[in-house]
Amino acid sequence: MPPMLFPALPLLLGATLTFRALRHALCRLPLPAHVRADPLRTWRWHNLLVSFAHSIVSGIWALLCIWQTPEMLVDVESAWSLSGYLLVCFSAGYFIHDTLDIVVSHQARASWEYLVHHVMAMGAFFSGIFWSRFVGGGVLTLLVEVSNIFLTIRMMMKINNAQDLLLYRVNKYINLFMYFLFRLAPQAYLTHFFLGYAGQRNLGTFLLGILLMLDVMILIYFSRLLRSDFCPQGVPSQQHKDKFLIE
Numbered sequence: 001m002p003p004m005l006f007p008a009l010p011l012l013l014g015a016t017l018t019f020r021a022l023r024h025a026l027c028r029l030p031l032p033a034h035v036r037a038d039p040l041r042t043w044r045w046h047n048l049l050v051s052f053a054h055s056i057v058s059g060i061w062a063l064l065c066i067w068q069t070p071e072m073l074v075d076v077e078s079a080w081s082l083s084g085y086l087l088v089c090f091s092a093g094y095f096i097h098d099t100l101d102i103v104v105s106h107q108a109r110a111s112w113e114y115l116v117h118h119v120m121a122m123g124a125f126f127s128g129i130f131w132s133r134f135v136g137g138g139v140l141t142l143l144v145e146v147s148n149i150f151l152t153i154r155m156m157m158k159i160n161n162a163q164d165l166l167l168y169r170v171n172k173y174i175n176l177f178m179y180f181l182f183r184l185a186p187q188a189y190l191t192h193f194f195l196g197y198a199g200q201r202n203l204g205t206f207l208l209g210i211l212l213m214l215d216v217m218i219l220i221y222f223s224r225l226l227r228s229d230f231c232p233q234g235v236p237s238q239q240h241k242d243k244f245l246i247e
Contacts, residue, residue, distance in 0.1 A: 008089065008129045015093020016100075023050045023101065032160045041159050043105055047098070048159070052152045054094045059145035059182075061087045066143075072136035076193050077204070079136035085128065088138040091145075092125040117217060120210045127203055134207060137193075140186050147182040150175040154229075172229045179222065187211070187218055 026049045035041045065084045066072055072079040095118045102111045121141075128135040154175055157168045191211050197204030 011086070011089040012093050012096065012129070015090045016096045019050055019054070019094050019097035022053060023047075023097070026050060026053075034161050035159060043107065044159055045156065047101060047105075048152055048156050050094075050101075051098070052149070052156070054091070055145040055148040055152055058087060058091050058094070058142050059147075059149055061090070062139050062142040062145060065139045069136075072139055076137040076140065076190070077134050080132060081135070084135045084139045085132070087142060088125050088128045088135060091138075091142055092122055092129060095122050095125070113217070117214070120214060124207055124210050127207060131203070133203060137190060137207070140190055143186045144183045147175070147178040150178050176225070176229075179225065183218060184222070187215060191215055 023046060027046050029049070031042060031045060035045045061083070065081060065087055068083060069079060069081040072081075072084065099115060099118045099122075102108055102115060108115060124134075124141070125138055127133055128138040150171055153171050154168070157163065157165065157171070162168055191208075194204060194208040194211050197208050199205075
């Protein structure tokens with residue numbers, strides 16, 4: 001099947017420009033004093049605000065897609081809905097925007113892990129966008145955005161040096177639960193599904209390769225999360241202080 005360039009390209013462009021405009025608008029909001037004093041923290045804060053907005057919208061949207069089209073849970077390759085297709089385009093636009101934001105802001109070296117993640121995510125989403133296959137799989141992967149809501153809250157509180165607040169302590173347990181439910185569980189389910197394509201020369205095998213690499217990244221991030229929030233004595237306070245992926 002030849003790639004479907006229309007309406008995919010206009011949708012991707014529209015989504016990317018939407019997030020660019022959103023970032024411009026969010027930059028007008030007042031900054032916490034601790035964030036305002038550091039240009040790097042300021043950039044991180046604005047970047048995370050856009051990520052937070054994307055997570056809220058796409059996380060809820062993914063849940064609605066599955067509620068409206070429950071066959072996506074079973075027929076990962078062929079299940080399709082207009083809402084699911086638009087969601088995948090919307091999120092791909094976010095990843096394009098965030099990649100450009102990181103590169104243009106000269107944060108590529110500190111944020112290389114995010115760039116690798118974004119490239120793999122866009123490679124997977126494009127299979128649904130241009131070939132209308134695995135849209136259901138794309139929607140399932142976006143369940144992770146429900147978890148990212150709480151992960152982003154955690155990261156923003158750490159940037160603002162607010163780890164001692166009760167909200168941070170409560171959120172870290174909610175974040176851990178959501179990480180299992182909406183990140184590890186869907187990823188394990190999709191990996192099990194795509195292992196059926198192992199040894200074949202098709203799009204499913206390509207997506208399996210992406211999933212396996214994402215599995216490794218997710219487990220590394222999970223170990224960092226546990227070490228930072230639940231075994232903090234083993235993490236030097238200044239470790240990776242310039243990295244975008246805050247532990």
